[in-house]
Amino acid sequence: MTSPRPTPVDIDALLALLLAGGPSAPLRTLLARCGDAAAVLSADASTWREAGCTPEQCHALRHPDPARHDRARAWLASPDHHLIGWSCPDYPPLLRDSPHPPLAVFVDGDPSVLWQPAIAVVGSRIPSAGGRDNARDFATALLGHGLTIASGLAAGIDAAAHRAALALPGPTYAVIGTGPDLAYPRHHRELQAQVARQGAVLSEYPPGTAPRSGQFPARNRLLAALALGTVVIEAAERSGALITARLAAEAGREIFAVPGSIHNPMARGCHRLIRDGATLVTHADDILEGVANMAGELAQALQNRLSTPTSAAPETPRPAPALPDPDYQRLWNALGFDPTGMDLLIERTGLTAASLSSMLLVMELEGRVSSEHGRYTRT
Incomplete structure (x- = not known):
């Protein structure tokens, strides 16, 4: 791509x-x-x-x-380091259409991950044990549905979401508020390197840019714009996660909040979001329903970038259609009429999970593929 x-x-x-x-x-x-x-x-x-x-x-x-x-x-x-400018066709489409897109972004890792349908998982830097579990469980479930996990590489909920993706392994990317060569907090240097190896780390700041307080709200606007929606898991009433949620709403994205105990001060921000109109979520299916329309827009942008067919699938399915892109043909050949998981598709095709997620989304929207519980079949 x-x-x-x-x-x-x-x-x-x-x-x-x-x-x-x-x-x-x-x-x-x-x-x-x-x-x-x-x-x-x-x-x-x-x-x-x-x-x-x-x-x-x-x-x-x-x-x-x-x-x-x-x-x-x-x-x-470095061959894994990229600079993607405003006029480059690889500039992420959701970011391009956001209220305040950057002139260019530095990317450590695979830039195509930024075109994947993603959910931003954010929350407190000092979450409860239950909050960490929720971040892990939501991230794992969303990955199982072919979504990418995006976050800001901060301590707490952000780190838990990234680690859940790394453990599967599944696609993840981080949007950071320093130069791409620096880690903040510093003890996340290895975590940042792992995210870059398995997905991507993105920054609008040039190498050498040290952390400053104003850069992190600016970072949040990129995270909010790149994702189809933002789910907040534990946040105080004054929290950076709430800034991300507000910026996501300004960018026309969906906002989701996980409720918590009325006695937990880290749940008050989520309760405020729900009171103000965010979608209350208790499992991943609530999120999938909310981002379906935006996912279709992203898939159309990806089709245009890859020059894949945009016509709807015929009413009578063809068992082996001739697909113009060899990777798509390889994926079609690897699929069957029995549900097939992502790990087996990776093994059969030799393609990465990030590439397969995008291709499967396009094929699902074309009517060629159906998915249920993270497993895929021909239609």
Whole structure:
């Protein structure tokens, strides 16, 4: 699905735009007008000002910081490290359609995971034992239905959700509030590396960006936008998880909250969300019903990106349709009329769980495949 790796010239030009800082909307406008980052840099200052760039941005575009450029280039030298710009076709579609999308994102791991249908699982950094169990159980159940688990790699509920995905193993990605080369909290460095190996770690901040308080609410808007919905498991009345929920609502995403004891202070934020209109959930099926429409929109974007057929399946199923993409054909051949689990499909096809999840979602929406309890059959 990914496009050819950008050239060093492309990367340098995009980095210059990113490192200019300031509001991203004028820079996105310039990319749309000029066609690519190199053309933006070649434009004169009046063009930048006309698009809305601040004086500080104009100065930074003309005089980039070589040390920050060198650090970013060094990080991007790894084949598993990526920079996905606004004008790149691999830019995640749900993020592109959100209220405040970043100009570009740094990705450690597999960028295609960001196109998977995902649920954000968030909550308290100091949850109860029951809250951790709920995070693990919801994440496990959602993974069994072919969904990806997204979170913010924070302590508590976030970490429990990521670890549940890693244990299966299943696809997961983290959206972080530092540069992609730093871990916060620091003791999550190995957890962050594991998430990158099995899925992806995403940041809008250049390598070397240290943690600052304002960056984490900004991080939350990306997490909220990338996921089909956000489920909150234990949150105090003033909580970062509630910020994520509010941002998810602003992005047009579904909000889910797990109720708890009236005596648990970590449940008060969830009860407030439910009172304000969030969907009360007690099991994964409640979430699946709520995100069905958004999943269809994501599947359509994925079909367009992969150039897969968009027509509905015929009324009389064909036992072995000729599919134009060889990976889809391999998956079809691996499926049968008996329910088949994800582990067996991975073994039969040699494809990753992340790739299979996307392909199965597309085929299910086309009417070729049905799923129940995380097992798939031909229709």
